[in-house]
Structure formats: structure tokens, C-alpha cells
């Protein structure tokens with residue numbers, strides 16, 4: 001039986017290879033073919049043009065284990081990390097793809113066979129969803145696979161519903177789209193959560209493991225849904241989620257990869273309680289940060305680099321919370337390379353660059369972290385009500401390098417909201433002042449920086465994003 005995450009990754013690829021799929025390498029986290037996408041966030045990204053018919057490959061079936069980051073843009077799971085058992089900023093998505101080759105019957109049968117025959121998951125723990133009007137998929141599950149009808153749940157668009165499921169996939173406002181079917185695993189009634197399609201589905205009891213998309217239509221600008229002449233299939237299964245099931249644990253953070261990363265982080269920082277939430281956050285964040293640097297992203301004040309900076313700083317803050325007295329984050333890289341096995345090829349090749357970049361960022365931030373946290377503490381103690389004002393959030397950002405979501409992370413631990421709109425206003429005001437100051441042709445940075453609190457701002461100046469007054 002495949003037990004380790006590495007074995008599971010290989011077993012998945014081997015299963016689909018045996019069924020005629022080309023095994024394709026994971027692509028970079030920086031999408032090569034899509035400037036609108038922050039980071040690669042799904043297996044299908046690298047095949048987008050193939051699905052659109054703009055790119056031809058020598059194969060019509062492919063399978064991958066794709067590294068993904070969901071820490072910004074449309075899919076942002078940053079705030080879930082440390083709070084749910086199943087979300088990471090970085091994860092691997094196992095996928096099989098049909099480019100105008102097989103469709104619903106085979107896609108459903110492949111998934112079910114892999115889960116129940118190869119992995120031997122108990123069928124009674126599984127339930128599935130289909131799009132509300134997709135009778136074809138419903139009947140395949142019922143008649144061909146034999147799933148009991150009360151375990152086949154019809155889910156619509158859920159427009160505006162507070163819970164997550166939405167079983168209609170689309171690439172954009174126009175273009176390929178179609179219904180999904182998903183497979184969920186029930187971890188047992190000792191865990192809070194409800195079946196998909198209920199308001200409690202966002203709990204961690206029924207966990208979505210596999211999402212299968214049937215690209216069936218081409219949506220026109222006028223809303224018309226033209227059937228695609230050659231419908232396609234795109235699927236994604238979270239490697240860490242399926243590993244948790246096979247390793248007999250509930251949370252992704254208890255699988256082999258995370259157990260080792262958490263133990264290492266605890267050892268470096270000197271923590272005894274391995275169940276501490278901050279260790280999970282650090283173990284999660286080292287994966288996204290190290291792989292992002294390996295794929296060429298560097299901490300900076302804009303775009304992808306800023307998202308990376310935010311994640312690193314958040315990890316460093318959690319280390320500080322655990323009592324770290326020295327740099328610790330980059331020291332996790334060797335363990336990460338070891339636990340990621342085959343998936344760490346590129347990371348291994350750039351290990352030195354990655355460690356250096358993470359270390360430099362941590363050192364830079366560590367200088368102002370303590371003072372910023374002190375200021376935040378004071379502000380929270382003096383706070384009346386449950387919302388921290390935008391001016392304070394801005395000062396933490398401007399003077400101490402606290403990205404707004406870092407401040408929000410600290411506040412959330414104390415049930416306090418952050419006035420993000422107020423922060424934006426303060427930012428806009430600063431930009432306006434900077435522009436005005438620029439008109440005089442004087443180096444205001446040189447003149448005005450002598451206020452004792454600006455030690456941190458040095459790197460802001462480097463990227464031209466500098467606080468002026």
C-alpha cells in the first residue's frame with residue numbers, strides 16, 4: 001500500500017500513465033503563458049492554450065503533479081492556513097487531463113477506480129457532487145459506478161451563498177466552461193462540518209479531495225453556450241489531502257511531510273509543544289516561500305515579490321511568537337528538500353540562492369519586528385471597540401514593514417478587525433504627498449528621514465515606493 005506522500009505521488013502518475021496519459025513535469029509557479037495570473041494555482045494552467053485549441057501537443061491525455069500557490073488573486077488561501085485542516089498556501093495538485101479525448105464516463109471511472117481499487121478507500125466514506133442540471137454525470141455515478149443516490153448531491157452556482165461550493169467552472173467571462181463533479185471524503189462525525197451543499201460544509205469533516213471539470217461549452221459574449229466540438233476534462237486532487245487519508249490522519253498538517261517540517265521548526269526554535277498552531281503556519285509558509293524563490297520570485301515591494309515578502313514576514317512573526325531569538329526560517333530548507341523528494345528537483349538546484357534570499361529578508365525584518373509588535377500591542381491595549389484604525393495599520397506598514405495582512409493576522413488572534421479601507425486612504429494620502437513633494441526636485445528622503453523611526457524604510461526607498469513625509 002502506498003503510504004508516504006512521495007509514493008502516492010508516483011502511484012497517481014503511474015496509474016494515469018498506464019491508462020495512456022503522458023506524464024508531464026510540473027510547470028513553474030510563475031505562469032509562463034498567462035500574465036493575468038499571479039501564481040500557478042491549478043494543474044490546468046500550463047495547458048490553458050491546449051484547452052483553447054491554440055497549442056497542439058503530441059498527446060491528448062496528460063497527467064501531472066503540479067506545484068501550486070494560492071496566496072493572492074482569485075484563489076487566496078493565506079488566511080485559511082493555521083485555521084483549517086486542509087488548506088495550504090503551497091500544495092501539489094495531482095491531475096489528469098483529456099484534450100478532446102475521453103469525457104465524463106472515463107473521467108469518473110478513472111477517479112473512482114484509483115480511489116477505491118488502487119488506494120482502497122472505503123466507498124461508504126465517499127460522497128460526490130454534480131452540477132445541479134448535469135443528469136449525465138448524475139446517472140454515471142448512480143448507474144455505472146453504483147453510488148447510492150443519497151450520496152450524490154446536486155450543487156448549483158450558489159451565487160452569493162456564504163459557503164464555498166460552486167459546481168460550474170469557467171476560464172473567464174467568455175470561453176470554455178462547464179459543470180464539475182467533486183469527490184468528498186468523510187473524516188467522521190467527531191469532526192465538525194456538514195455535507196457539501198449545506199451551510200456547514202466549510203467545516204473539516206467532509207473534505208473535498210478531487211475536483212473534475214467537464215469543459216463542455218464555449219460561452220459567447222452574448223451569453224450563448226455553444227457546445228464544444230471536442231469536450232475536454234481537467235481534474236485536480238490535493239496530494240496532501242489524499243495523503244492524510246491514507247496515513248490515517250485528519251489534518252494535512254499531520255502527514256509525513258508536515259510532521260518532519262514541524263519537528264524541525266520546533267527543534268530550531270526550541271519549542272516543545274508540537275501542536276502549536278504557529279508551527280503549522282511556519283511549515284506551510286516555508287514551502288511556498290522556498291519554491292517561489294526557486295522559481296525566480298524575489299521579495300520586493302510589488303507584485304509577486306510583495307506577496308512573497310508578506311508570506312515570509314508572516315512566518316517570521318510566528319517564529320517570534322514562539323520565542324525565536326535568531327534567524328530560523330531559511331534553516332528549514334534542507335529538511336524541505338528532503339521531504340519533498342522528486343518534487344524538489346528545482347529547489348535543490350537553487351538551494352543556496354533560496355537560503356540566502358530568505359535569510360536576508362528575515363534579518364531585515366527582524367530589525368523592526370520587535371518594535372512594531374510593541375507598538376501594535378500598545379494600540380490594541382488602548383483600543384476601544386473591536387476595529388483597529390487605518391492610521392495605526394498604516395504606521396505599522398510604513399515604519400515597521402508590517403504588511404496589512406500581517407497586522408490582520410495578529411489582530412485575528414485577538415478577535416479584532418482591521419480597518420482596511422482606512423489603511424487604503426492613508427496609503428493614498430501618502431502617495432499624493434509623495435507626488436507633490438516630487439515637484440520640488442529636492443531629495444526629501446535625505447532631508448526628512450531624520451526622525452528616529454525610519455530605520456526600516458531603507459528597502460522601501462530601493463524600490464521607489466518610498467515614504468516621503
Ligand code: ATP
Nearest residue numbers: 077086087088091164208209210211236237238241
Ligand atoms: P476547497 O473548496 O477545499 O477550498 P477548491 O474547490 O478551492 O478546494 P479546487 O480549485 O477544486 O479546490 O482544486 C482542486 C483540488 O486541489 C481540491 O479538490 C483540493 O483537493 C486541492 N486544494 C485546493 N486548494 C487547496 C489548498 N489551499 N491546499 C491544499 N489542497 C488544496
Ligand code: MG
Nearest residue numbers: 075076077164
Ligand atoms: Mg478553495
Ligand code: MG
Nearest residue numbers: 164165166208
Ligand atoms: Mg471547493
Ligand code: MG
Nearest residue numbers: 182208210211
Ligand atoms: Mg473544487
